[in-house]
Amino acid sequence: MxxxxxxxxxxxxxxxxxxxxxxxxxxxxxxxxxxxxxxxxxxxxxxxxxxxxxxxxxxxxxxxxxxxxxxxxxxxxxxxxxxxxxxxxxxxxxxxxxxxxxxxxxxxxxxxxxxxxxxxxxxxxxxQLSGGKTAGMNLQGILNKLKGGLDSDHDGDVDLQDLKSLFSGSGSLVDKLKGMLG
Known part of the structure; x- marks a missing residue:
């Protein structure tokens, strides 16, 4: 890289x-x-x-x-x-x-x-950036989800409910990544 x-x-x-x-x-x-x-x-x-x-x-x-x-x-x-x-x-x-x-x-x-x-x-x-800490994660899958849209509850809009599961709260995907990278 x-x-x-x-x-x-x-x-x-x-x-x-x-x-x-x-x-x-x-x-x-x-x-x-x-x-x-x-x-x-x-x-x-x-x-x-x-x-x-x-x-x-x-x-x-x-x-x-x-x-x-x-x-x-x-x-x-x-x-x-x-x-x-x-x-x-x-x-x-x-x-x-x-x-x-x-x-x-x-x-x-x-x-x-x-x-x-x-x-x-x-x-x-x-x-490389994380020193190997993301080796087991499917980052391409995460990016594909971001590219494909964030309407995780399939209600036709991207709102706070959709973003909560991905970007906030203890145990969220981003929270797990932060722990691995930080």
């Missing part, structure tokens, strides 16, 4: 890193690695910090919106790394991070949600 993620960052890094004079050519690969680690660290942090719904939603919907908390966190992490390791000023770091991280995370979500693209597997991603 990590190698595929770093390859995805490389594919998207053109103007943001590779063709950017603020990052010397000899440091391009290091900047790509930092972007990848920023994404992985932010996903891990989101899962262990109770943002499971955000991460699951991103993979279920096949979209990572730039304003989503986990995307903003990864963007901020990468900005800090660019400033600390490469001496970029705030404006330079923000420009690079904001042009790269949301695009990479959106591509990651799209590739994971696409059944015809096997470059990223949601089970493998969660197993």
């Amino acid at each position: 990590l190698e595929n993620l770093f390859n995805l960052v490389r594919q998207q890094a053109g103007d943001a890193i590779i063709n950017n004079p603020a990052i010397p050519n000899q440091q391009n690969e290091e900047a790509v690695q930092e972007a990848g680690h920023s994404i992985v660290d932010s996903l891990k942090s989101a899962l262990s910090g109770g943002q499971l719904n955000d991460v699951l939603g991103m993979f279920a919907n096949g979209q990572a919106n730039a304003s989503a908390p986990v995307v903003q966190q990864a963007t901020g992490n990468f900005m800090e790394r660019l400033q600390g390791k490469f001496g970029l000023n705030n404006s330079q770091a923000a420009g690079i991070a904001q042009s790269l991280i949301p695009n990479v995370m959106n591509q990651l979500a799209q590739k994971t949600a696409n059944p015809n693209d096997n470059s990223f597997d949601v089970q493998q991603i969660f197993n």
Whole structure:
């Protein structure tokens, strides 16, 4: 999963890193690695910090919106790394991070949600992020449920009753996942 993620960052890094004079050519690969680690660290942090719904939603919907908390966190992490390791000023770091991280995370979500693209597997991603704690769970089944709709009581609408069984209360699916990931 990590190698595929770093390859995805490389594919998207053109103007943001590779063709950017603020990052010397000899440091391009290091900047790509930092972007990848920023994404992985932010996903891990989101899962262990109770943002499971955000991460699951991103993979279920096949979209990572730039304003989503986990995307903003990864963007901020990468900005800090660019400033600390490469001496970029705030404006330079923000420009690079904001042009790269949301695009990479959106591509990651799209590739994971696409059944015809096997470059990223949601089970493998969660197993790696959780240190293997999700190995026995059918995460693809959970995502399929989210994709197929949340009307669990089949009354024609998605309301509080539908969401309670999935996202709240002791013993809920999300509660169990939090315990495994936290």
